[in-house]
Amino acid sequence: MADLHLPSTLPPLFAGLPRRLELDVATVGDALDELDRRWPGLRDRLCEPGPALRQHIHVYVDRRRAQLDTELEARSRVDVITAISGG
Amino acid sequence: MSRTVLIVGTRKGCFLLESDEARRDWELRGPFCEGWPVYHAIHDAGSGTVYAAAASEWLGSSVWRSHDLGETWQQSSEGLGYGDGEGGLKLSKVSGLTARDGRLFAGAEMPGVFESRDGGETWSLLTTLDGQPGREEWNDPANQPPGHLGVPAILPHPDDAARYWAVVQGIGIFETTDDAASWTPRNRGLRADWPREHEEIGFCVHKLVMSPADSDRLYQQNHVGVHRSDDAGVSWTEITEGLPSEFGFAAAAHPHDRDTFYVIPLDAGHGRCMPEGSAAVWRTRDAGASWQRLSDGLPQRDAHVGVLREGMAIDGHERPGLYFGTSTGQLFASADEGESWSELASYLPGITSVEVAVLD
Numbered sequence: 001m002a003d004l005h006l007p008s009t010l011p012p013l014f015a016g017l018p019r020r021l022e023l024d025v026a027t028v029g030d031a032l033d034e035l036d037r038r039w040p041g042l043r044d045r046l047c048e049p050g051p052a053l054r055q056h057i058h059v060y061v062d063r064r065r066a067q068l069d070t071e072l073e074a075r076s077r078v079d080v081i082t083a084i085s086g087g
Numbered sequence: 088m089s090r091t092v093l094i095v096g097t098r099k100g101c102f103l104l105e106s107d108e109a110r111r112d113w114e115l116r117g118p119f120c121e122g123w124p125v126y127h128a129i130h131d132a133g134s135g136t137v138y139a140a141a142a143s144e145w146l147g148s149s150v151w152r153s154h155d156l157g158e159t160w161q162q163s164s165e166g167l168g169y170g171d172g173e174g175g176l177k178l179s180k181v182s183g184l185t186a187r188d189g190r191l192f193a194g195a196e197m198p199g200v201f202e203s204r205d206g207g208e209t210w211s212l213l214t215t216l217d218g219q220p221g222r223e224e225w226n227d228p229a230n231q232p233p234g235h236l237g238v239p240a241i242l243p244h245p246d247d248a249a250r251y252w253a254v255v256q257g258i259g260i261f262e263t264t265d266d267a268a269s270w271t272p273r274n275r276g277l278r279a280d281w282p283r284e285h286e287e288i289g290f291c292v293h294k295l296v297m298s299p300a301d302s303d304r305l306y307q308q309n310h311v312g313v314h315r316s317d318d319a320g321v322s323w324t325e326i327t328e329g330l331p332s333e334f335g336f337a338a339a340a341h342p343h344d345r346d347t348f349y350v351i352p353l354d355a356g357h358g359r360c361m362p363e364g365s366a367a368v369w370r371t372r373d374a375g376a377s378w379q380r381l382s383d384g385l386p387q388r389d390a391h392v393g394v395l396r397e398g399m400a401i402d403g404h405e406r407p408g409l410y411f412g413t414s415t416g417q418l419f420a421s422a423d424e425g426e427s428w429s430e431l432a433s434y435l436p437g438i439t440s441v442e443v444a445v446l447d
Binding site for chain 2: 009013041048056057082083
């Protein structure tokens with residue numbers, strides 16, 4: 001089970017969405033698919049058409065920068081970060 | 088007694104202000120929409136829903152909706168994007184919203200119009216105005232101004248759901264009478280101080296409004312001049328003379344008198360603030376033959392403020408109230424058609440849009 005950590009700006013948009021949850025998935029893209037299945041519309045917040053991660057959404061798997069096709073191991077930690085920008 | 092509600096879009100969320108018919112005392116609530124930059128927020132008189140077109144720098148574009156005047160909100164962007172078959176178009180933001188007859192229109196950049204028929208839960212692409220003169224060049228990066236081109240506004244006809252006008256930034260006005268199946272440029276008589284490759288387009292329309300008292304009477308604040316149409320946009324006559332500047336963004340048509348119309352002239356340079364640091368709204372009561380400066384209660388010195396395209400609104404009361412918000416966060420109101428003004432809020436985030444609803 002991958003250990004997924006989400007940014008604080010996401011839960012206010014989706015009822016019942018926690019900051020942290022465990023998912024049994026093979027890739028980062030699969031994790032977002034599963035999140036979108038449980039909370040419809042969530043993928044649109046993190047991905048652009050293509051699909052690709054939005055410019056200012058960064059995903060790290062076990063502290064390494066990841067993309068949608070990055071594979072997850074059984075105990076991987078996945079951090080979804082809103083990059084530092086704006087003001 | 089009726090309620091008057093202001094819907095204010097800002098760079099850090101949406102705010103609502105509520106008053107009674109007298110419009111003296113106001114209660115402000117917000118920010119809503121999680122502080123996302125809001126480009127245009129409206130009230131749909133048909134459903135009572137408040138919609139806000141917003142775009143988070145991180146989480147993308149979406150349209151928020153509240154069915155209970157801001158108590159609870161949802162957002163959706165399902166279908167709000169260009170597919171692979173749209174020639175590489177990319178949706179960077181939703182610029183303008185229009186609600187009419189159970190439909191919700193969203194003007195977008197790159198230029199296109201999306202619609203929702205289920206109250207903003209899902210969206211579909213209505214048109215990209217393909218086939219219009221020069222359309223293939225609209226998205227050329229070399230032609231993009233700093234704000235990028237998009238469709239900031241849809242102006243609906245009050246009696247014909249298949250008839251409406253779309254404004255394309257830097258290009259001009261287009262009318263459809265068959266629900267977006269075909270379009271006709273409606274820019275004849277407009278002025279442009281720059282070379283244009285196509286006779287019918289190349290005009291910079293900032294704000295297009297229709298008189299609620301006469302659907303043939305349109306007004307517009309253009310990049311160059313203020314213009315009036317007496318034939319629903321088929322031809323235009325310039326009515327700039329008497330104003331301190333030909334440039335501005337915001338405009339409003341009086342709800343009961345087709346000859347009364349308001350603009351906020353701005354310096355045409357890069358500053359785009361009210362001239363000489365002195366705030367004023369200008370009004371014509373004779374369809375543009377003459378103009379009056381309305382400034383009682385507005386700051387008259389050191390007020391270097393600007394007002395954006397959707398930044399002014401007028402209500403439908405018997406004696407209409409006028410409202411405008413500045414791009415630096417001051418919100419002003421007049422309950423007497425602009426004769427006198429008061430400041431409703433001084434420290435909001437930069438204001439992008441002001442709309443008003445009168446609720447029974």
